[in-house]
Amino acid sequence: xxxxxxxxxxxxxxxxxxxxxxxxxxxxxxxxxxxxxxxxxxxxxxxxxxxxxxxxxxxxxxxxxxxxxxxxxxxxxxxxxxxxxxxxxxxxxxxxxxxxxxxxxxxxxxxxxxxxxxxxxxxxxxxxxxxxxxxxxxxxxxxxxxxxxxxxxxxxxxxxxxxxxxxxxx
Ligand code: S3P
Numbered sequence: 001x002x003x004x005x006x007x008x009x010x011x012x013x014x015x016x017x018x019x020x021x022x023x024x025x026x027x028x029x030x031x032x033x034x035x036x037x038x039x040x041x042x043x044x045x046x047x048x049x050x051x052x053x054x055x056x057x058x059x060x061x062x063x064x065x066x067x068x069x070x071x072x073x074x075x076x077x078x079x080x081x082x083x084x085x086x087x088x089x090x091x092x093x094x095x096x097x098x099x100x101x102x103x104x105x106x107x108x109x110x111x112x113x114x115x116x117x118x119x120x121x122x123x124x125x126x127x128x129x130x131x132x133x134x135x136x137x138x139x140x141x142x143x144x145x146x147x148x149x150x151x152x153x154x155x156x157x158x159x160x161x162x163x164x165x166x167x168x169x170x
Contacts, residue, residue, distance in 0.1 A: 007099035015114035022080035052122035103148035
C-alpha cells in the first residue's frame with residue numbers, strides 16, 4: 001500500500017464515526033487524511049453550523065464539490081467526507097475517480113444515540129430533530145448503498161475494530 005496508489009473515501013451518515021476512523025486509519029497505514037468538513041471549515045474560517053447559517057446549505061454543498069475537484073488532482077490518502085456528500089451524483093463520481101469508497105454504516109437508533117449527544121449538526125436544528133434524522137436517514141441509505149464499494153457495520157462503536165476491517169479490505 002503506497003500513498004499515490006489509491007485513495008480510500010469514507011462515507012456514511014452523521015455519527016457513523018468517519019472522522020475518528022479516518023484519523024485511526026491514517027495513523028495505522030500512514031496515508032495522509034483529507035477531511036472535507038475540516039477543510040471547508042478552514043476555507044470559510046468559521047464553523048460548519050455558521051456556514052449553514054450565514055451562507056446557506058447550497059454554499060456548503062458547492063464548497064464540497066469544489067473541494068473534491070481539487071482533491072482529485074494527485075489525490076493520495078484517506079478522504080473523510082461529510083454525511084451529505086452523496087447527495088450529488090457528481091460528488092460520488094469524483095470520489096470514485098479517486099479510489100475505493102467505504103460506507104461506515106450503523107443502525108439508525110445507534111447513530112441517533114451518538115449524534116443526539118452533540119447538538120451542533122445544522123441539519124438537526126429543527127423543532128423535531130429526531131423526525132428529521134429519521135427522514136434524512138431513510139432518504140440517504142439508498143445513496144450510500146449505491147455509492148459504496150464496501151459497507152462496514154459500526155454498531156460495535158469500536159474505532160479500532162472498524163479500522164481493522166478496512167485494513168483487511170485494502
Ligand atoms: C452533514 C453532515 C456533517 C457536515 C454538515 C452536513 C450532512 O458531517 O458535513 O453538517 O448533510 O449530513 P458529519 O457527517 O461528519 O456529521
